[in-house]
Amino acid sequence: MGGLIKSSVAKKFAMALSGLFLVLFLGQHFVINFTSVISPDTFNELSHFMGTNFLVQALLQPILIFGVIFHFVMGFVLEIRNRNARAVNYVSYNGAANSSWMSRNMIWSGLAILAFLALHFYDFWVPELVHKYVQSHPEDATRYYGETIAKFESPVRTGLYVVAFVFLMLHLLHGFSSSFQSIGWNNKYSKGIRNFTVAYAIIIPLGFIFIALFHYINNL
């Protein structure tokens, strides 16, 4: 395995698999968040389940953390290799003639998402850890909704979230369909898959933006 992951193809393969995994996670995250718009109670229930279920906490959460870290570390590794592959840059480089902006700027959209993750962890995960393990509050299955909407009082934070989701959209617009190509999946179904990935890449981030704005406006 050590030798395998060294090769360029295997690196891309791993990058794609971790990306696909994160896309799945994103869908799941979105569904739960969206319940906060429809029904605070359902949101609380689901959040409580995710926050306390042993399997989720002991197994899925570490996998997710590993997936996120792997994806961005590998992203940097690849970016460095790719930059080194061209020692002297072009004076004139017309990338727009042959590729999309999204595909050429995955590192920047990725970095924006990474920065957002820092904010997001500071907003939710850190308080959650403090709540559970530092202050050792007793379990309270009804606190999640209130904590969540409280974050969207600030127009600055809401704005940052919206901007981050736009970057997420750009990242997904290329990354999702690209990962199928990387794992060697290019056949007669590819066009359908591509349409699906584009729809997904637009709808999910728009959905997150909607949720953020919904709570912000409700808070006004």
Next chain:
Amino acid sequence: MKLTLKIWRQENANTKGKMVTYPIDGVEGDMSFLEMLDVLNEELINKGEEPVEFDHDCREGICGACSLQINGEPHGPDKLVTTCQLHMRSFKDGDTIVIEPFRAKAFPVVKDLIVDRSSFDRIQHAGGYISVNTSGNTIDANSIPINKHDADDAFAAATCIGCGACVAACKNASAMLFTSAKVSQYALLPQGQVEAADRVQEMVRQMDEEGFGNCSNTGACEIECPKGISLENIARMNREYMSANTKG
């Protein structure tokens, strides 16, 4: 028409290069891009200056020698053509044209616009063949029927001319389209199946050793490829590679 050319000049691999501006007049639409450079060179020679060196040979789009980055695109703005097939009617009077060599660490500059693409050769040496003796003592050509569709796909992959536009266009200077075209040609034919697993592993290993970048599926290579080699080949190579490795 009158044009302004900005051309990369570099004495040899060990010296630093720079862009030099040359005005040129009397360019006609029916000239090929290289014939326009011939005219410039004739002028430079008559002035006692050294002409601009560039790789070229067949001048009919098949040898793969010509390799200019023109206004930020390999082989210039037209699609499905090599530099030698690009004609000046694609430009207009007063245009400024920036001409650079194909850039990649694995393609070091030899002189001016000429680069060393021997890294491509070494990828081919590593496995770009079917290990059959050339003695002619093989079976009759028609004893292996090949599905027309597969034969056509193999042919489409085999039309790669090895010019390096894929590497030049790729923001990562990746050689995956080139490598995958050869892998695909043989993977699609029954004759190539026998050594398919070794071939893909060896060729990918060599490709990585040469210092090419990694594919990030921007698709620039496919768009700029003068022969329209499809990205499907890269997907096929990825598949072949992973299955070759998981089989052990």
Next chain:
Amino acid sequence: MSVLDSKIPQGPLKDKWTKHKNDINLVNPANKRNIDVIIIGTGLAGGSAAATLAELGYNVKTFCYQDSPRRAHSIAAQGGINAAKNYQGDGDSNYRLFYDTVKGGDYRSREANVYRLAEVSGNIIDQCVAQGVPFAREYGGLLDNRSFGGVLVSRTFYAKGQTGQQLLLGAYSAMNRQINRGKIQAFNRHEMMDLVIVDGKARGIIARNMVTGEIERHSAHAVVLGSGGYGNVFFLSTNAMGSNVTAAWRAHRRGAYFANPCYTQIHPTCIPVSGEHQSKLTLMSESLRNDGRIWVPKKKEDSIAIREGRKKPTDLSEDERDYYLERRYPAFGNLVPRDVASRAAKERCDAGFGVNKTGEAVFLDFASAIERYGKEKAFTSGHKNPSKAEITKLGKEVVEAKYGNLFQMYQKIVDQNPYETPMMIYPAVHYTMGGLWVDYNLQTTIPGCYAAGEANFSDHGANRLGASALMQGLADGYFVLPYTIGDYLSKDIRTGAISTDSPEFEAAEKEVTERISRLMNASGQHSVDYYHKKLGKIMWNKCGMARNAKGLQEALEEIKELREDFWANVKVTGKTEGKNAELEKAGRVADFLELGELFAKDALHRNESCGGHFREEYQTEEGEALRDDENYKYVAAWEYKGNPRDAQLHKEELDFKNIELKTRSYK
């Protein structure tokens, strides 16, 4: 008795090669490891020879001026490769391929060589398929064939319009396998500057590293020249810009006889010249003549109207068109051999019927093919009553599938859509049948120096049939040379490595460096291209499609003067060290300036018309070539005597035992 010994084996024609293979000496595998072979050129002949010799166990060094062996100009061959497989069941056989080739060559080739070529042709296809060459196939999965000029069967195997590319990449892949094994050392961007003779045998070369400018010595037990033809002596040709005669000419100067230099093939279907700045001509494959019909207007005023843009070709009705090949040669029609088709086009244009601005172009029309294919396609896909528009649409699709890349190439260059309006074509220099004289073993008159492919003269006589060049290149490299060179090398098993420190290497290197410094230090009046273009004009006007004694005599003088002017006044910029394209070109043009003179001399001495050599003085009343078998049924092999015009003629009489000599007729 001639000094030339063609070493044709005794016995019946069809047993000669087998018998010869049984008779010649072999080198044992352990001894092959001690023998080095140099191969110049990595096209079909050189590349396939390199791969096969390395596979047999010899240590091979290949040299090519390109940056990779894969770029040799064989790659540009479009239409296909002949082989007497008779897969179509249309009556093909080795004999028929042999017969067609000898007849197509206007009875100026050696029977035994051509028969051997036909005999191994089938093997080539087997070999290439085994290597993974993706030939075109039918729906049943079997190989497809098309038809070419000068024959009545379909024996041409093809890969769309890129057959040469696919075959060359096949040979290159075989080379790669040997490079990977360390059996071939590939010296790319290296140009052979001279042949080194030690004790009367070819023992190595002097080469220039085109990147560093260093002059290098390389030794071997034998040297194979697979360096291609010399069509670029005309400046404008379908050859690659770098194609040159230097390797062959240097060998000629060292003692290899040069045979039939005047036999040049002018290919009928090339894109016409568009202007003064033109650097090369582009071929439109002969395969297009399978489906395209060639015509000019019947009336001169229509030609003039088309030239001036007042009329379009599509405005002319069938009655107003002159399908002159179909008219003159009803049996072969548009598929007459190349020399015949080219002359017919020239005849019409000279008579004032040319159709482009320069008056030097004829039409190649696909309208009826589009209609025919469209109907067939509509019918087979269940449309029993298709509309005209449907037929045209389907027909265009079929034509695109067959010739798509050629049509695209045409459109890029001419900026006209050949699906809508007929193509314009005109003959252009394409191939040279002449070359170094070789015996049956492909050995030149220098022991140990071999020539293969277009570089030798052997198989095509005075005119080559379409799709035969690829066949000959691969036959020589894969199947002939590997046997015959063993016979010679069997005497070298105890020789050991050849030293490059001998006085012969010393002297050859000195000559090369002196020649380079002469080129660099001329007075610097005119560029190399200036001289090359001038030479090309003389050659085209006086040694081209039609020649006469007066013109040839003038050419002899003009070329000599031009050569003297060149050596005194050429301007080569840059330095000898490092990459210098002007210096490379200068060396090549210097050799063309010598070859051109020999070319004219040969054309002047051959008082007959045959194949690609058409002397205006010798033609029938109908304007067909008039051969003189009584006096000129020989190969003219020229020995270098210090000045091209002083070359000494040696004749190899051609003996036709299996074919009756007839006037070629394609009517």
